[in-house]
Amino acid sequence: MNHDDLPKWSARAAAWAQDYHASLRDRPVRPAVIPGSIREALPETAPDQPEPMERIFDDFEAIVPGAMTHWQHPRFFAYFPSNASPASMLAEQLANAISAQCMLWQTSPAATEIEERMIQWLRAAMGLPAGVTGTIHDSATTATLSAVLTMRERALGWAGLAEGLSGQPRLRIYASDQTHSSIDKAVRLAGIGQDNLVKVKTRDDLSMDPDALATAIAADRAAGYVPAGVVFCIGGTSVGAIDRIEDCLPVVEAEDLYTHVDAAWAGSAMICPEFQPLWAGAERCDSIVFNPHKWLGVQFDCSVQFLRDPAPQIRTLGLRPDYLETLESSDINDFNEWTVPLGRRFRALKLWFVLRAYGLEGLRARLRNHVAWVGELADRLRDIPELEIVTEPRLALFSFAHRAGDAATEALIQKVNADGRVYLTQTRHKGRFVIRMTAGSFDCTRDDVMMVNTVLREMLA
Numbered sequence: 209m210n211h212d213d214l215p216k217w218s219a220r221a222a223a224w225a226q227d228y229h230a231s232l233r234d235r236p237v238r239p240a241v242i243p244g245s246i247r248e249a250l251p252e253t254a255p256d257q258p259e260p261m262e263r264i265f266d267d268f269e270a271i272v273p274g275a276m277t278h279w280q281h282p283r284f285f286a287y288f289p290s291n292a293s294p295a296s297m298l299a300e301q302l303a304n305a306i307s308a309q310c311m312l313w314q315t316s317p318a319a320t321e322i323e324e325r326m327i328q329w330l331r332a333a334m335g336l337p338a339g340v341t342g343t344i345h346d347s348a349t350t351a352t353l354s355a356v357l358t359m360r361e362r363a364l365g366w367a368g369l370a371e372g373l374s375g376q377p378r379l380r381i382y383a384s385d386q387t388h389s390s391i392d393k394a395v396r397l398a399g400i401g402q403d404n405l406v407k408v409k410t411r412d413d414l415s416m417d418p419d420a421l422a423t424a425i426a427a428d429r430a431a432g433y434v435p436a437g438v439v440f441c442i443g444g445t446s447v448g449a450i451d452r453i454e455d456c457l458p459v460v461e462a463e464d465l466y467t468h469v470d471a472a473w474a475g476s477a478m479i480c481p482e483f484q485p486l487w488a489g490a491e492r493c494d495s496i497v498f499n500p501h502k503w504l505g506v507q508f509d510c511s512v513q514f515l516r517d518p519a520p521q522i523r524t525l526g527l528r529p530d531y532l533e534t535l536e537s538s539d540i541n542d543f544n545e546w547t548v549p550l551g552r553r554f555r556a557l558k559l560w561f562v563l564r565a566y567g568l569e570g571l572r573a574r575l576r577n578h579v580a581w582v583g584e585l586a587d588r589l590r591d592i593p594e595l596e597i598v599t600e601p602r603l604a605l606f607s608f609a610h611r612a613g614d615a616a617t618e619a620l621i622q623k624v625n626a627d628g629r630v631y632l633t634q635t636r637h638k639g640r641f642v643i644r645m646t647a648g649s650f651d652c653t654r655d656d657v658m659m660v661n662t663v664l665r666e667m668l669a
């Protein structure tokens with residue numbers, strides 16, 4: 209295949225994509241696949257000779273779509289969504305065609321400056337103050353790792369980068385017991401150690417208890433540890449826990465700790481002014497991450513990190529060897545200095561396309577619908593005598609269980625998912641096995657959400 213063949217195959221891929229999306233409601237959300245069967249369908253070694261694209265494309269159609277979980281299915285209600293809008297898909301095609309490596313301004317002037325502008329657009333839309341800047345990462349995990357590394361170095365007076373961690377004081381990071389495992393991963397990878405991530409207990413509303421935070425910090429100081437930072441949770445993955453950041457900030461600010469907010473899923477909702485009170489205080493935090501690739505219609509991967517002051521993170525992550533020096537310039541950002549990998553994709557393009565193609569109002573309407581429909585569904589499930597709402601809707605997420613106990617709940621979710629019309633996942637809440645329900649696919653309708661009610665009633669009949 210050469211460049212002359214690309215238009216023909218691109219057209220075929222686009223036609224295929226349209227059929228695929230149009231057919232999603234007729235497919236089970238999750239395929240019935242036997243582990244190993246896809247591997248078996250592929251030869252054991254790579255071909256020595258070129259193969260015609262016709263055959264490669266045929267094999268793609270025969271092997272791949274039927275063996276994928278369809279994340280863009282309108283009735284994908286599992287995990288969190290990873291929703292992709294057509295405008296985002298188009299932008300990715302163009303970014304692919306250019307295939308730039310956007311590590312420096314001079315390797316990608318447009319990518320760098322569109323990224324700057326997109327951060328500014330989102331900052332304003334989400335109610336964050338002027339002066340907040342930021343960058344785009346591949347994932348919230350990487351953004352959180354960047355923030356935790358910055359916490360570490362700030363607390364060590366930037367000694368860890370050169371000297372390593374042995375002989376340094378023992379650092380402590382604080383987060384609620386509702387935070388995502390990416391925080392645990394970050395403290396492990398940062399060399400701080402899992403044992404130094406203090407899981408602060410939560411109040412009845414699942415928000416971090418500020419008194420417990422203050423007590424933990426005081427005890428740690430008394431024991432000779434060095435408190436370094438706090439990670440707040442806005443929309444926990446399990447049941448959507450939301451820290452009341454404002455309640456904790458007096459403690460955090462008195463202790464001069466670095467703050468990071470993990471709003472990976474819920475952050476997208478903050479383009480709606482009525483949801484912004486949920487993260488009141490985030491504007492005073494040092495770092496915030498949210499994933500447009502979860503709920504804003506910008507496909508994976510695209511994770512935005514806002515920074516109140518980028519300098520500490522750049523000082524932590526930035527390296528400028530001679531061969532990366534940009535001559536003759538000021539007033540530019542070399543975004544690799546803000547992130548872990550050197551190489552960077554042109555992720556800002558799809559943000560630009562999506563924000564323009566739907567407008568903030570179009571995106572807000574979608575988010576509001578998801579929240580409203582999920583709330584309506586929860587109300588319908590309250591009328592099913594066998595079921596109990598365990599955690600109330602937080603934005604577009606709630607959890608429920610069978611009143612007969614964990615075994616009945618587990619049997620129910622297995623039946624629902626085997627049916628295939630909807631796809632739900634489970635978690636444990638306060639020791640109890642519960643089913644999570646969250647909506648956010650880009651093409652999801654009210655009927656799609658209400659299908660959960662239909663399927664549950666059938667399965668319980």
Ligand SMILES: *Cc1c(COP(=O)(O)O)cnc(C)c1O
Binds near residue numbers: 346348349350390471
């Ligand atoms: C999904 C999620 C993450 C991880 O996001 P990645 O981009 O996949 O790393 C972290 N925190 C929360 C709250 C999440 O929902």
